[in-house]
Amino acid sequence: MNNVSPARDNSGRASLWTPSAREVERQVARTAINRKKILIATTSSILVLGALASLIVTSPGWQVVKETFFDWSYGSEVLGAISKGLIVNIRLTIIAAILIGIFAMVLALLRTSRSAALTPFRFLATAYVDIFRGVPLLLVILLIGFGLPALRIEGLTNSVLILGTAAVVLTYSAYVAEVLRSGILSIHPSQRAAARSLGLTSSQTMRHVVLPQAVKRVVPPLLNDLVALLKDTGLVSILGVTDAVRAAQIASSRTFNYTPYVTAAILFLLITIPLTRYTDRVLAKSIKRQNAQGAA
Amino acid sequence: MNVLEVKNLRKCFDDNLVLDDLSLTVPDHTATVLIGASGSGKSTLLRCINLLDSIDDGSIYLDGREISDPGIDVDEVRRSLGMVFQSFNLFPHMSVLDNITLSPIRVHKISKAQARDEAMSLLRRFDLADKADQFPDRLSGGQQQRVAIIRSIAVKPRLLLLDEITSSLDPVLVNEVLSIVRDLKTEGMAMVLATHEMGFATQVADEVCFLKNGKIVERGPASQVISAPQHVDTQDFLQRVHEAGRL
Numbered sequence: 001m002n003n004v005s006p007a008r009d010n011s012g013r014a015s016l017w018t019p020s021a022r023e024v025e026r027q028v029a030r031t032a033i034n035r036k037k038i039l040i041a042t043t044s045s046i047l048v049l050g051a052l053a054s055l056i057v058t059s060p061g062w063q064v065v066k067e068t069f070f071d072w073s074y075g076s077e078v079l080g081a082i083s084k085g086l087i088v089n090i091r092l093t094i095i096a097a098i099l100i101g102i103f104a105m106v107l108a109l110l111r112t113s114r115s116a117a118l119t120p121f122r123f124l125a126t127a128y129v130d131i132f133r134g135v136p137l138l139l140v141i142l143l144i145g146f147g148l149p150a151l152r153i154e155g156l157t158n159s160v161l162i163l164g165t166a167a168v169v170l171t172y173s174a175y176v177a178e179v180l181r182s183g184i185l186s187i188h189p190s191q192r193a194a195a196r197s198l199g200l201t202s203s204q205t206m207r208h209v210v211l212p213q214a215v216k217r218v219v220p221p222l223l224n225d226l227v228a229l230l231k232d233t234g235l236v237s238i239l240g241v242t243d244a245v246r247a248a249q250i251a252s253s254r255t256f257n258y259t260p261y262v263t264a265a266i267l268f269l270l271i272t273i274p275l276t277r278y279t280d281r282v283l284a285k286s287i288k289r290q291n292a293q294g295a296a
Numbered sequence: 297m298n299v300l301e302v303k304n305l306r307k308c309f310d311d312n313l314v315l316d317d318l319s320l321t322v323p324d325h326t327a328t329v330l331i332g333a334s335g336s337g338k339s340t341l342l343r344c345i346n347l348l349d350s351i352d353d354g355s356i357y358l359d360g361r362e363i364s365d366p367g368i369d370v371d372e373v374r375r376s377l378g379m380v381f382q383s384f385n386l387f388p389h390m391s392v393l394d395n396i397t398l399s400p401i402r403v404h405k406i407s408k409a410q411a412r413d414e415a416m417s418l419l420r421r422f423d424l425a426d427k428a429d430q431f432p433d434r435l436s437g438g439q440q441q442r443v444a445i446i447r448s449i450a451v452k453p454r455l456l457l458l459d460e461i462t463s464s465l466d467p468v469l470v471n472e473v474l475s476i477v478r479d480l481k482t483e484g485m486a487m488v489l490a491t492h493e494m495g496f497a498t499q500v501a502d503e504v505c506f507l508k509n510g511k512i513v514e515r516g517p518a519s520q521v522i523s524a525p526q527h528v529d530t531q532d533f534l535q536r537v538h539e540a541g542r543l
Contacts, residue, residue: 036500193348198398198399198403199371199404216389
């Protein structure tokens with residue numbers, strides 16, 4: 001919120017001087033204005049949210065929806081199974097995030113390198129990113145999950161969990177590689193010139209000067225991708241992995257009650273909302289830092 | 297013995313000839329000062345000497361060895377050249393000490409302890425010892441530029457290239473930076489510097505070159521080029537500098 005006339009904290013200044021009569025007057029006026037703003041915000045929130053709630057509750061189908069989607073006694077009954085499924089999502093997210101980090105970094109470095117020897121790899125990396133950014137994740141999961149086992153290659157895993165994770169890693173690496181690449185390209189050429197003029201080779205320049213700054217700069221978008229990754233791990237349920245989504249599906253198909261889906265959604269939100277808030281805070285901090293640098 | 301020899305150097309950006317048949321000789325322990333308006337080619341010349349920009353004709357020799365040879369190891373050449381930029385270009389994610397020791401440790405393979413000791417003694421010498429663990433954004437412009445100079449001399453270069461190092465500084469901070477350069481000159485460090493500070497140029501220069509449109513129009517000791525310019529273009533330039541209150 002950007003208040004035009006915030007209630008300022010004068011506690012720190014009180015010891016410096018005694019506020020003039022005019023300043024005291026202003027403080028009283030500011031407090032009154034703020035109180036009025038809070039009142040307006042509260043009233044409008046109650047009105048809008050109340051209208052929305054009454055619209056839903058008074059709709060003709062509400063009674064049925066309430067029973068099939070918000071049956072909390074059934075919800076708590078299946079909570080254990082869905083939570084167990086969610087652990088699968090979380091573990092998958094952590095393992096995938098680590099693999100994506102490594103793979104995406106390799107892709108980003110290949111795409112930004114100018115080395116002649118790496119030309120074919122640079123070309124392959126570009127093609128890779130183009131393909132996996134352009135194909136829906138669900139399709140990649142289906143193709144890998146059902147296609148690879150069909151090849152019947154000796155020693156290749158048939159575990160749907162591993163194949164599903166591989167599909168997620170393949171797709172997300174393409175996204176994350178592009179985020180990292182944009183970070184690398186955003187570092188001003190003068191930093192590179194300074195490093196090279198000190199005799200650092202181009203790979204030393206990348207490692208010690210460009211990458212540390214680039215990665216720091218793209219932390220907010222990377223956290224964003226982490227939230228998206230956690231949600232998208234739910235897609236591997238289509239291969240039969242018993243994650244939170246699949247657990248909810250099993251529970252609801254048994255009784256034709258959809259509350260397990262809502263339960264699963266709430267469980268996902270319990271993790272993603274704090275993570276998103278944290279991302280926003282990191283982003284705000286990094287914008288502040290960059291603005292401060294620009295002003296200096 | 298000449299540290300640097302530039303022979304018939306030409307450099308163009310697209311159709312624009314920025315350095316036009318330019319030749320320059322820098323004997324050891326001397327300072328060559330480049331003056332001239334913005335766009336006259338001073339910065340480009342320094343960047344070409346440091347191999348940061350490629351050249352389009354002519355040749356450059358460092359200690360008698362041609363460094364404009366296409367097969368040359370540019371990293372190896374730059375190890376014996378120091379460069380300081382107008383915009384400091386310190387590494388913002390590293391402390392002052394790490395900025396200075398990066399090249400000694402990574403490029404010159406000096407032990408960490410020794411690199412730290414040498415960096416600290418340079419910092420002490422230029423009154424910056426208390427800033428060793430600070431990050432660049434906590435320093436004033438003058439302090440940042442002094443650190444950048446220390447960073448460039450920490451690798452004991454044969455030749456120092458200074459590109460308008462005081463142009464982005466507050467006037468009251470200019471002198472603390474220039475006094476370091478004066479010190480280095482007294483010690484016998486060979487240097488080529490581009491500057492708009494004519495008083496300073498007069499103090500340190502063994503030779504002053506006035507550049508216009510990528511050519512050296514007039515060259516000689518400061519007592520001639522700055523105090524009694526012969527060429528009409530030099531006179532005109534210095535007149536304008538004078539009017540701007542910089543002389």
